[in-house]
Amino acid sequence: MEIRIEGNNYINETDCVICGKEFTFDVVNPVLYDDDGFVWGVCPDCLKLTPGEMKKQFLQRIEEIDFLIDNLKSYRERYNRYIKEDINTPTFAEFEKAIKERRVEA
Numbered sequence: 001m002e003i004r005i006e007g008n009n010y011i012n013e014t015d016c017v018i019c020g021k022e023f024t025f026d027v028v029n030p031v032l033y034d035d036d037g038f039v040w041g042v043c044p045d046c047l048k049l050t051p052g053e054m055k056k057q058f059l060q061r062i063e064e065i066d067f068l069i070d071n072l073k074s075y076r077e078r079y080n081r082y083i084k085e086d087i088n089t090p091t092f093a094e095f096e097k098a099i100k101e102r103r104v105e106a
């Protein structure tokens with residue numbers, strides 16, 4: 001894994017591959033490469049970090065991703081239950097009637 005300095009022909013906002021914070025691509029940027037090739041841009045703040053500090057950032061990103069995965073899994077389990085359950089729901093006409101009645105009251 002290495003970080004290279006590369007030129008950029010268009011300037012835009014992106015998220016840093018190391019810390020995840022948004023930053024503006026400049027005309028020249030640090031860019032992360034791994035064994036598979038180009039990964040993504042590195043913000044100027046992360047370029048100031050030592051390799052050890054960068055690894056701490058990656059650990060933090062892993063924890064954030066694990067949290068997101070856990071959340072997604074819980075939604076998946078919930079939807080998996082829903083497809084097996086009966087759904088008791090009012091008709092759309094009942095919904096519209098309730099709105100009209102409520103507006104008259106107000």
Ligand SMILES: [Zn+2]
Nearest residue numbers: 016019043046
């Ligand atoms: Zn960063």
